[in-house]
Amino acid sequence: MRHVREIGAASRLSLSIGQRAVAALHQELVLYPKPGLVSLVDNGAHDDMDAVTFLRSLFALRRYFQDIADAGMGAAPFSELQRLGIAAETRMLKATGGINTHRGAIFCIGLLAAAAGFRVARGLSLVPDALVGTVLDQWGDAIAAAAGAAPASHGRRMVARFRARGAREEALAGFPTLMEVALPALKDTFALLGCAERARVQSLFAVMARLDDTNLLHRGGADGLAFVRTHAVAFLEAGGVAAPDWRARALVLHHACIARHLSPGGSADILAAAIFVQSLDP
Ligand SMILES: CC(C)(COP(=O)(O)OP(=O)(O)OC[C@H]1O[C@@H](n2cnc3c(N)ncnc32)[C@H](O)[C@@H]1O)[C@@H](O)C(=O)NCCC(=O)NCCS
Numbered sequence: 616m617r618h619v620r621e622i623g624a625a626s627r628l629s630l631s632i633g634q635r636a637v638a639a640l641h642q643e644l645v646l647y648p649k650p651g652l653v654s655l656v657d658n659g660a661h662d663d664m665d666a667v668t669f670l671r672s673l674f675a676l677r678r679y680f681q682d683i684a685d686a687g688m689g690a691a692p693f694s695e696l697q698r699l700g701i702a703a704e705t706r707m708l709k710a711t712g713g714i715n716t717h718r719g720a721i722f723c724i725g726l727l728a729a730a731a732g733f734r735v736a737r738g739l740s741l742v743p744d745a746l747v748g749t750v751l752d753q754w755g756d757a758i759a760a761a762a763g764a765a766p767a768s769h770g771r772r773m774v775a776r777f778r779a780r781g782a783r784e785e786a787l788a789g790f791p792t793l794m795e796v797a798l799p800a801l802k803d804t805f806a807l808l809g810c811a812e813r814a815r816v817q818s819l820f821a822v823m824a825r826l827d828d829t830n831l832l833h834r835g836g837a838d839g840l841a842f843v844r845t846h847a848v849a850f851l852e853a854g855g856v857a858a859p860d861w862r863a864r865a866l867v868l869h870h871a872c873i874a875r876h877l878s879p880g881g882s883a884d885i886l887a888a889a890i891f892v893q894s895l896d897p
Pocket residue numbers: 696697699700701704718719720721722723725726765768769770771780781782783785826827828829830880881882884885
């Protein structure tokens with residue numbers, strides 16, 4: 616009986632981690648304005664997907680984040696996390712008719728959810744630094760080894776062509792943009808303004824100003840990345856979301872990104888990861 620109760624408690628914990636991951640991705644989706652990105656208001660710079668495509672994808676991924684947290688609880692090797700990640704990508708593509716809505720999030724939030732599972736099962740804290748430490752201690756070597764054998768992708772080509780730090784490299788470097796940019800912006804702006812919406816927009820722009828977003832490199836080359844970075848920096852320097860005209864300024868960049876077919880999808884993933892990590896350690 617005790618054994619059964621323990622299993623029940625463990626699955627409740629992984630369910631809760633999984634629910635927070637899906638909630639974070641949902642919060643990113645419904646945020647507006649987000650330069651070039653899909654939201655409930657419009658499709659941004661995307662002609663092959665809309666908010667419904669993202670919601671279908673999220674629905675298909677509910678179980679994945681719980682499963683990967685469970686795998687983390689059992690200290691599964693990276694090969695098992697990768698198997699779950701690849702199966703989740705397949706389910707995402709089936710749900711969206713072949714469109715990549717959440718590939719970056721499956722990887723990045725998947726790893727963080729596994730680390731959360733590992734730590735919670737051992738009574739360890741879920742502070743962000745510790746979570747990232749667990750990703751690297753448990754799976755860092757295997758992530759690095761798997762990188763060599765990974766199939767070709769837009770991201771890989773951009774990493775090679777521009778010597779950029781793509782999704783895999785961000786994880787291996789200890790998620791520096793998440794830890795040093797996205798989370799502090801989220802926390803500091805919320806402390807200052809008491810508004811979750813503006814804290815998220817500020818965090819997104821702070822990430823856009825810094826990340827080697829391979830989605831931007833793929834769509835717009837070095838000029839596309841520089842365009843978004845320069846305008847994100849200008850938004851922040853003009854006071855960011857604390858400026859009275861912040862919404863109008865964010866909308867100007869949104870429309871400029873649509874006109875140039877630019878979308879900072881990697882930055883959106885880092886924002887969702889920050890919302891997720893913060894929800895584990897409020
Ligand atoms: C490592 C992944 C993300 C592939 O990345 P890669 O850069 O090669 O390819 P791709 O062009 O598909 O980009 C992936 C996505 O990452 C996001 N992204 C882009 N730039 C960045 C960045 N600098 N930092 C973080 N995320 C980024 C974007 O959403 C982008 O769409 C991943 O898809 C993968 O390895 N999949 C195989 C399944 C797997 O191993 N899963 C692991 C489960 S934990």
